[in-house]
Amino acid sequence: MTKSRIFWGIVAPTAAIINSLFFVYIILKLRGVEPIEMFKLMVSYGFDPRNLVSEINQTVAYYMAGVAAAIGFKMLLFNIGIDGQYRMGAFFGAVVGAAVNLPPVLHVLLIILVAMLAGGAWAAIAGYLKVKRGVNEVISNIMLNFIAAAIIAFLLSPNLLGSLPEGSQNLQTKPIPSSGQMPTIKAFEGEIYSFLFIAVVVGIGYWIMLNKTVFGFNLRATGLSFRAARASGVNAPRMIFITTVLSGAIAGLVGIGTLLSDTHSYSMAFPSGYAFTGLALALLGRNHPVGIFFAAFLWSFLERSAPVLEFEGVPPEIVIVMQGTIVLSIVIAYEVVARINLRQQQRAVGSANSENQIPVAEQVKETK
Amino acid sequence: MQLSNVREISSVLEVIGVEKRYPGVVANRDVSIQIAAGTIHAIIGENGAGKSTLMKTLYGLIKPDAGQIKVFGSEVNLKSPQDAIALGIGMVHQHFKLADNATVLENVILGSEPTRFGFVVRYEEARKKLIEIAENYGLDIDPDEPLSNLGVGERQRVEIAKVLFRGAKILILDEPTAVLVPQEVDELFANLRELVKKGLTVIFISHKLDEVLSIADDITIMRQGTTVATRKPNKTNKKELAELMVGGELPKPKAGELKVSPESILSIKSASYFRADGRQILDGVNLELHGGEIVGLAGVEGNGQSELIELIMGLIQPASGSVEVLGLDAATTLTREIRNAGVAYIPQDRQRDGLLMTAPLWENRILGHQFAEPMAKSIWVNKGAAMEDSKRVVGEFDVRTPGINVLASALSGGNQQKFIVGRELTGDPKLIVAAQPTRGVDVGAQAIIWEHLMQARSKGAGILLISADLEELFSLSDRIAVMYSGKIVSILNPAKTTPEDLGLAMTGAKSA
Numbered sequence: 033m034t035k036s037r038i039f040w041g042i043v044a045p046t047a048a049i050i051n052s053l054f055f056v057y058i059i060l061k062l063r064g065v066e067p068i069e070m071f072k073l074m075v076s077y078g079f080d081p082r083n084l085v086s087e088i089n090q091t092v093a094y095y096m097a098g099v100a101a102a103i104g105f106k107m108l109l110f111n112i113g114i115d116g117q118y119r120m121g122a123f124f125g126a127v128v129g130a131a132v133n134l135p136p137v138l139h140v141l142l143i144i145l146v147a148m149l150a151g152g153a154w155a156a157i158a159g160y161l162k163v164k165r166g167v168n169e170v171i172s173n174i175m176l177n178f179i180a181a182a183i184i185a186f187l188l189s190p191n192l193l194g195s196l197p198e199g200s201q202n203l204q205t206k207p208i209p210s211s212g213q214m215p216t217i218k219a220f221e222g223e224i225y226s227f228l229f230i231a232v233v234v235g236i237g238y239w240i241m242l243n244k245t246v247f248g249f250n251l252r253a254t255g256l257s258f259r260a261a262r263a264s265g266v267n268a269p270r271m272i273f274i275t276t277v278l279s280g281a282i283a284g285l286v287g288i289g290t291l292l293s294d295t296h297s298y299s300m301a302f303p304s305g306y307a308f309t310g311l312a313l314a315l316l317g318r319n320h321p322v323g324i325f326f327a328a329f330l331w332s333f334l335e336r337s338a339p340v341l342e343f344e345g346v347p348p349e350i351v352i353v354m355q356g357t358i359v360l361s362i363v364i365a366y367e368v369v370a371r372i373n374l375r376q377q378q379r380a381v382g383s384a385n386s387e388n389q390i391p392v393a394e395q396v397k398e399t400k
Numbered sequence: 401m402q403l404s405n406v407r408e409i410s411s412v413l414e415v416i417g418v419e420k421r422y423p424g425v426v427a428n429r430d431v432s433i434q435i436a437a438g439t440i441h442a443i444i445g446e447n448g449a450g451k452s453t454l455m456k457t458l459y460g461l462i463k464p465d466a467g468q469i470k471v472f473g474s475e476v477n478l479k480s481p482q483d484a485i486a487l488g489i490g491m492v493h494q495h496f497k498l499a500d501n502a503t504v505l506e507n508v509i510l511g512s513e514p515t516r517f518g519f520v521v522r523y524e525e526a527r528k529k530l531i532e533i534a535e536n537y538g539l540d541i542d543p544d545e546p547l548s549n550l551g552v553g554e555r556q557r558v559e560i561a562k563v564l565f566r567g568a569k570i571l572i573l574d575e576p577t578a579v580l581v582p583q584e585v586d587e588l589f590a591n592l593r594e595l596v597k598k599g600l601t602v603i604f605i606s607h608k609l610d611e612v613l614s615i616a617d618d619i620t621i622m623r624q625g626t627t628v629a630t631r632k633p634n635k636t637n638k639k640e641l642a643e644l645m646v647g648g649e650l651p652k653p654k655a656g657e658l659k660v661s662p663e664s665i666l667s668i669k670s671a672s673y674f675r676a677d678g679r680q681i682l683d684g685v686n687l688e689l690h691g692g693e694i695v696g697l698a699g700v701e702g703n704g705q706s707e708l709i710e711l712i713m714g715l716i717q718p719a720s721g722s723v724e725v726l727g728l729d730a731a732t733t734l735t736r737e738i739r740n741a742g743v744a745y746i747p748q749d750r751q752r753d754g755l756l757m758t759a760p761l762w763e764n765r766i767l768g769h770q771f772a773e774p775m776a777k778s779i780w781v782n783k784g785a786a787m788e789d790s791k792r793v794v795g796e797f798d799v800r801t802p803g804i805n806v807l808a809s810a811l812s813g814g815n816q817q818k819f820i821v822g823r824e825l826t827g828d829p830k831l832i833v834a835a836q837p838t839r840g841v842d843v844g845a846q847a848i849i850w851e852h853l854m855q856a857r858s859k860g861a862g863i864l865l866i867s868a869d870l871e872e873l874f875s876l877s878d879r880i881a882v883m884y885s886g887k888i889v890s891i892l893n894p895a896k897t898t899p900e901d902l903g904l905a906m907t908g909a910k911s912a
Contacts (some may be wrong), residue, residue: 246776249766256756260716263745263753264768266737283564380802 040369041323045316047359049330052347055357056350059115065346072366073344078337085222087332092231092289097310099238105311106242107255107275113158113173114283114307116180120154121284122146122291126298127193129208129291134358139212144230144288150282151161154180154276159276161187169276176309188300204299214292227289234282251275283310312359318366331355409468411460411470412437412601413489413570418467420453427453430626431467435570435618440592440602440648442612443620444646446814446842454622458603459491460484490568490818492559494575498547505530505543506747508562524529533564544891551860553584557591571595572603577611581700582870593740596866603729607645611639611873646844653672658878661691664724665831665862666712671721673707673886680738681707684721694853694863696877696894698870700906705866707747712864713745714738726830736771747868748835750813754820757809761801765790765823766834793822796817798848809880814841821849821887825856832856835866871898882906 052302054073060067097114106110111117125147134142158176161167188194188203196203208299216223242248254261254271262268286306291298317323332353338348402755413435420428428450435441439453445451447685456462458469458491460478470485478484491691498507508530514522517857530543532820539557550558556576563571573592577585606612612619620630621644629644673682682704689695699705710716711723714735723730726741739745745768747753755764769775774785774883790804797818801811804832807818821837834853838846853876867873873880873894880892882905890905 244781245779246770246781247779249770249781252759253756253767253770256758257752258769259749259752260754260756262735263713265734265739265771267734270646299432374807374810377806381800381806381810381812381815 040373041292041318041320045323045327045343045362045363047315048358048365051358051361051365052112052354057352059350060346062228063346065344068347070306070341070344073340074334074337077340078333081220082222083336085220087281087329087336088228089225089289089293090332090336091325091328092225092228093286093306094309094313094331095231096234096286097306098313098324098328099321100279100286101284101307101310101314102317102321102324103238103279104297105254105255105314105319108273109162109272109276109279110170110311111276111279111283112170112307113155113174113280114115114286114310115304116173117154117280117283117288119123119180119184119302120307121151121203121263121306122287122302123187123282123298124150125288126205126208126291126296128189129212130297132205132212133209135212136211139209140214140292143208143212143292144285147284147288148281149284152281155280155283156273156277159280163273164278175309178347181304184298184302186256188298200222202299202301204295204297206297208292208296212292213296214289216293223293225289225293227293230285232288234285235325238282239321277371286310310373312355316362318380330358377379401816405663405908411435412472413603414437414468414470415454416457416468416470418454418457418459418464420462420464420471425623426433426455426462426521431622432627433620433630433782435601435603436562436836438596438599439600440596440604440615441616441621442604442606442616442619444605444607444609444612444619444641446844448841449622449645450625451624453624454572455574455605456485456602458489458572460489481713485566485568488569490563490566490571492556492573492576493564494578494657496555496559498555498558498628500548502539502547503543504545504547504550504561507558507618508543508565514568519645521641521675530561532566537591537598539564552579552583553587556584557581559593560595562585566832568600570601570603572605574605576604577606581868581906582899583907594904601722609641612641613638621645636771642843657796659692659817659860660878661689663859664688665691665726666864667722668708668711668712668722669722669724671708671723673704673711673716673720674719679887682711682718685883685886685888687881687888689831689862691860692863693878694857694859694865694876696873696880696884697864697866697907698880698902703883705827705835708883709745709833711749712738712833714745727906732786739768740772741829742828744832744834746824746831746832746834748839750817750820753809758807760807761794761799761804761811761819762790764785764819765793765804768823769826773806785886789826791810793826797822797852798845805841813820814845818845818848819843821852825852829856829861831864832864834873837865838867838872844873871900874899884889 049367057067060070062094078087097118100114101111125143128146129139129143132139132142157167160174161172162169190196190203193201193205195206214226216225240254250261250266250271253264254266254268257266261271285299287302309331313324313327315326334351338351341348341350411434415431415433418428418431421425423733430452431450434675443451453462460481460483469478470476471489474484477489499510500732505527509521509526514525516522516879527543533539540562541554541557541561546619547555547558560571576588581586582654596602604612604616616633616861618630619633619636619641621628621641623645629673631641666687668685670684670686671682672680672684673679685708697705707716711718712725712730714730714733717731725738726742728736728738728741749896751757756767763786766775766781770781787804793799794801799811799819799822801815811819816840824832832853837853840847841849855864863874877894880894880897880902881888882890882902884906892902892905
């Protein structure tokens with residue numbers, strides 16, 4: 033049973049990726065470009081060591097967003113607020129990190145903790161509104177994303193928490209001292225953020241929490257059936273609130289790798305759009321920590337290798353088309369797999385029943 | 401006259417040697433039935449006996465692998481329900497397929513509206529036709545009534561009218577009485593008799609033997625995918641039918657000695673409850689339950705039973721009064737603590753409240769028991785114990801499944817129920833709240849569940865049995881409390897009460 037689950041878990045995303053490649057193949061063909069050549073070019077560019085390093089660093093950020101989304105998905109929550117939560121986490125992590133002086137490891141841990149608290153607290157607003165007021169989390173989170181961006185823009189003004197370094201047009205927080213910075217690992221002529229290890233810890237922790245603990249069981253049970261969980265003794269509304277906060281806390285870590293290993297301060301240049309990406313990655317990786325990792329890497333890889341297409345006269349936006357078709361295909365592929373699985377199981381149940389039945393049925397025939 | 405024409409053909413519907421195979425399973429084989437015109441023909445059998453497969457075949461939803469179907473004497477090949485409808489075969493589903501926010505007329509014509517130019521609905525013509533049908537067949541419905549105003553029995557009439565509107569001559573009713581109270585069942589039966597008098601033919605699927613004996617002209621019994629016998633109701637009895645259905649002697653619940661313990665394990669004192677919209681659902685309910693006794697809670701659905709259960713389980717809080725469960729105040733105690741204290745809970749809606757449908761069986765074994773050993777060890781889920789005990793439940797309660805890794809949704813309803821009952825009766829609970837424990841369950845599984853409930857009772861557990869099945873209430877209960885409109889209106893002794901009295905009490909009539 034588990035073997036077939038792993039098998040289908042790999043077949044579905046592979047089929048989705050092939051399907052999307054096929055789609056892009058047709059588009060490229062219509063443009064009169066040789067698709068196979070393009071794919072080859074992307075692969076060789078994407079696996080170039082220097083590019084690989086930045087892909088890994090991007091993967092770490094995407095991974096956090098993916099796990100944050102996955103926690104929400106397990107509860108049937110659509111955490112579109114990852115963007116705002118990530119901004120809050122990175123911003124307050126940067127502000128607190130710059131304001132204190134602590135021994136090296138402790139300093140880093142404090143920043144990570146503050147980032148998680150800030151992200152979690154921001155998500156808690158949506159959680160509270162959902163549980164107590166019945167506000168759909170998608171609506172509140174979209175609003176909260178705007179509000180977070182506005183608050184941070186306001187706080188970044190030079191007379192408050194921001195500063196404008198000489199020769200720069202970019203408002204940013206004060207730099208974090210070296211005790212609060214994370215080292216990088218030199219590899220392939222580049223530098224990999226050591227925050228990578230935190231991501232690994234988060235992934236393992238997520239898996240253990242979900243599959244081994246009573247808390248994780250309650251979380252999944254509430255996601256699978258609110259009513260059954262409630263009848264079983266789970267305080268389901270509270271569970272929804274906690275899950276929302278947890279998802280936000282992980283989202284708070286999305287920008288921390290860049291912050292601690294690269295920029296050392298938060299600025300308006302921190303990218304946006306992590307919410308949609310995170311949701312797509314959780315979907316593609318099927319909420320599984322390993323699956324999300326591969327999904328995150330695939331995303332970074334595609335984005336990094338896109339610019340090379342421009343040299344050949346192909347707009348790099350083709351990568352967005354590819355990502356979009358992957359997500360669309362994966363939704364369909366998983367649905368198909370789920371139906372195949374259920375049918376297989378029902379068949380197994382049916383044949384188990386008929387095995388029990390046949391001898392009895394034969395008896396009937398004889399007595400007739 | 402059209403009526404005599406119909407009667408000249410001996411069988412309106414004939415099934416000869418029909419077989420339907422799924423990979424690894426034979427759902428139907430060697431199924432043969434002859435259905436005479438103008439009769440009510442009952443088809444009975446346990447869950448999984450192949451009744452639904454046969455009905456789906458007759459309604460064109462599935463294609464048989466072998467065999468013949470003859471309708472009005474000529475062989476037919478049904479490819480879709482549209483084919484079946486065109487031939488005059490109509491289906492009244494067990495779960496109504498009606499739109500709440502439309503009127504009776506709109507529901508009836510939906511999908512086969514008489515139109516002008518192909519898009520303008522001719523309501524007047526449709527209304528006239530519906531009124532004609534209603535008068536002709538004695539169906540008491542008002543075309544302009546909004547569906548949301550209707551009760552279950554009336555909704556069923558709308559479903560029947562819907563089928564007649566499409567010109568059905570043969571009506572298939574899939575367990576039509578499952579959702580009805582005794583009085584509504586009588587009305588339905590009167591309607592059905594009216595239909596056959598007018599020359600229509602009714603196929604009636606059920607597993608309630610009393611009803612079948614009282615309404616049917618012929619009874620065909622199915623078991624393990626095939627038809628095993630056909631009987632006339634006046635030449636058979638309940639015992640024979642039950643034995644034909646299960647293929648052997650039926651185990652009887654042994655009542656055992658009544659050993660009621662002195663201390664009360666459930667004590668409800670003038671408990672009231674209001675819904676969020678302000679409607680009063682419970683009105684001063686008083687109920688005492690001791691260890692070692694089974695108290696049946698009878699009542700038409702929606703008279704406060706569900707809310708009473710939720711009060712006991714600590715899922716909702718009373719507006720006034722008190723609910724004491726095993727010495728705990730249910731209003732201030734968490735559901736998990738009530739469960740941990742030794743309360744087992746068999747919810748009435750097993751698929752929504754009792755199971756995680758898309759989780760494997762062994763995880764479902766944990767559900768409701770995740771806050772105490774052995775299913776939990778401090779903060780960890782004890783997977784080993786859950787797997788092992790699932791196997792035990794599967795074995796002891798005869799849950800038909802190839803293993804404990806299959807999803808709960810893959811099991812049939814009866815097997816899901818057996819699994820839930822097995823799970824809840826684990827660890828000798830002190831109080832068992834059993835809501836509809838055998839609803840939709842076949843005779844064999846019902847016997848298993850009843851026996852285990854009886855065993856729990858003789859081990860000293862107190863059982864609150866909420867049931868719509870009067871036979872169940874009479875067979876198991878030591879006392880029967882009747883709920884009507886949020887109140888307990890009477891407490892009856894099942895040995896000195898007739899089902900009719902109970903039925904009257906349930907509908908609010910004054911009772912002894």
